[in-house]
Amino acid sequence: MLIDVMVPAFGDDALVRHAIISVREQSDPRWRLTIIDDGPAAGRDAGLRQWLDLIDDRRIRYHANDECQGINRNFQRCVDASEADLVVLLGADDRLLPDFVSRVLTMSRRYPDAAFFHTGARIVDSEGSRVDPLVDKVKRITSIRATTGPREVGGEQLATSLLRGNWMYFPSVVFRRRWLVEHGFRPGYDVVQDLDLYLRILLAGGRVVLFDRPGIEYRRHAASVSSAAADDGSRFDEERRFFSRAVADMTEAGWPKAAAAARRHLTSRLHALQKIPGLALAGNRDTARTMLSNALSPLRPASALPEVVAVPSETWTLPPWPADLDESTGADPRRPSHPNHGAPAR
Numbered sequence: 001m002l003i004d005v006m007v008p009a010f011g012d013d014a015l016v017r018h019a020i021i022s023v024r025e026q027s028d029p030r031w032r033l034t035i036i037d038d039g040p041a042a043g044r045d046a047g048l049r050q051w052l053d054l055i056d057d058r059r060i061r062y063h064a065n066d067e068c069q070g071i072n073r074n075f076q077r078c079v080d081a082s083e084a085d086l087v088v089l090l091g092a093d094d095r096l097l098p099d100f101v102s103r104v105l106t107m108s109r110r111y112p113d114a115a116f117f118h119t120g121a122r123i124v125d126s127e128g129s130r131v132d133p134l135v136d137k138v139k140r141i142t143s144i145r146a147t148t149g150p151r152e153v154g155g156e157q158l159a160t161s162l163l164r165g166n167w168m169y170f171p172s173v174v175f176r177r178r179w180l181v182e183h184g185f186r187p188g189y190d191v192v193q194d195l196d197l198y199l200r201i202l203l204a205g206g207r208v209v210l211f212d213r214p215g216i217e218y219r220r221h222a223a224s225v226s227s228a229a230a231d232d233g234s235r236f237d238e239e240r241r242f243f244s245r246a247v248a249d250m251t252e253a254g255w256p257k258a259a260a261a262a263r264r265h266l267t268s269r270l271h272a273l274q275k276i277p278g279l280a281l282a283g284n285r286d287t288a289r290t291m292l293s294n295a296l297s298p299l300r301p302a303s304a305l306p307e308v309v310a311v312p313s314e315t316w317t318l319p320p321w322p323a324d325l326d327e328s329t330g331a332d333p334r335r336p337s338h339p340n341h342g343a344p345a346r
Contacts, residue, residue: 001108002330003031003086003101003174006078008071011039012048015093015126015219022095022217024057028102032084032321032330033060036077041068058322058332066316071190079184081318087180091171094121095217104174107150107209114152115179115206116198119215121169126221133220138267143167146210154207156255159199163246163258165267170194172216179206191235192242199246203253239268244299263299 005023009016016035023033040046041064052062069077078089086108090096100119107117125131142165144153162168173194183200185193202208243265250259280288324333 001030001086001105002084002327003088003104004082004084004177005031005033005096006082006087006089007033007035007092008074008078008089009035009037009039009048009092010042011037011044012046012051016048017051018128019090019092019095020052020055020060022097023090024055024060025098026096026101027098028105029331030105030329031059031101032325034078034081034318035060035062036074036081037062037064038069038071038074040064041066058325058334059330061319061321063316063318072185072187072193075193076185077316079180082177082180083321085177086174087177088174089171090216091219093219093221094171095124095219097122097215097217100215103211103215107211108174110150111152111209113207114176114209115154115201116173116175117209117211118168119172119174119211120213121172121216121218122214124217124219126219128217128219131220136220138165139167142267144210146212149212151210151212152207153210154202154205156253156258158208159202159250159255159258160261162195162198163243163250163261163265166192166195166198168194168198169216169218171218172214179204189238189242191238196242196246199249203249236268239265240299243268244301247299248301265299 007016007019020033020035023031035048035052037048039048046064049062049064052060063081065074065077075089079087086104088104104117104119108114111117123131123133123136142161144151144158144161144167179201180197183197183204186196186200189196198208243262246262247259250256250262322332325331326333
């Protein structure tokens with residue numbers, strides 16, 4: 001059994017290189033790594049391919065999109081390109097902890113019917129130092145936790161908890177591929193696409209295994225998509241559209257507690273309110289007023305929202321894996337077994 005590690009990248013920088021190195025430093029070699037880079041088509045640094053050529057690791061393959069796909073569609077490309085039974089979509093600025101692959105494979109055998117696994121994360125800043133921001137303190141308060149070993153959850157209980165506050169760290173989630181391919185990413189969501197995916201899997205009967213200690217380092221920094229979207233208010237516009245649809249979906253499923261949690265979406269409202277003083281002090285009063293309105297106004301009914309239609313992307317293909325890679329271990333017969341062999345200097 002293998003894990004496909006899929007990285008939706010956006011150009012070359014030190015952080016994506018650290019993410020790649022963290023995969024190569026796994027104690028268990030049963031992984032393959034695919035990078036799908038949306039950066040060069042958007043004018044970002046295209047040096048990642050050359051750096052990977054220097055590594056010359058046939059367990060890693062790289063594709064640069066000919067046209068910029070955007071966050072949602074590039075994530076979907078990662079889904080489409082996956083092949084193994086287990087798939088993780090690792091953020092280009094996050095890192096796997098060294099025993100991530102080993103622990104996930106062990107849990108996947110223990111829970112063969114689980115739709116996905118949440119390993120959890122420890123939080124670091126742009127320099128890799130441990131931090132504990134307010135948002136992550138809130139996540140701990142609202143989360144369902146596994147404290148003395150793995151815990152399997154699902155149904156309305158988990159949906160309600162996630163709609164109160166999405167405490168799952170998406171790059172730490174490992175999906176069974178059949179569930180991931182069946183549900184995929186709905187167009188129109190860049191910030192809440194992960195929560196939307198979790199909920200649709202739960203509505204289809206999928207269950208989740210929670211780990212009792214972190215599997216990744218999750219990076220909090222100002223350049224992240226969610227941070228930028230929260231500053232200009234677009235995050236909260238997207239969230240309100242999402243929660244309106246979630247109310248309808250949970251009501252149709254007969255999950256009244258989950259529908260009520262979606263209707264309140266308290267953590268989203270509080271997050272918006274927390275942003276307002278800084279925006280006002282910076283003179284961005286129009287965005288501050290919009291956030292205040294979003295935080296205090298009731299949701300629009302889902303029937304009043306426009307339908308979002310995916311724009312078909314151009315035809316694309318990935319290079320196949322080398323025929324002599326071991327399908328059970330991912331091992332390259334040309335290389336020593338030590339996972340650090342040939343890793344470039346940091």
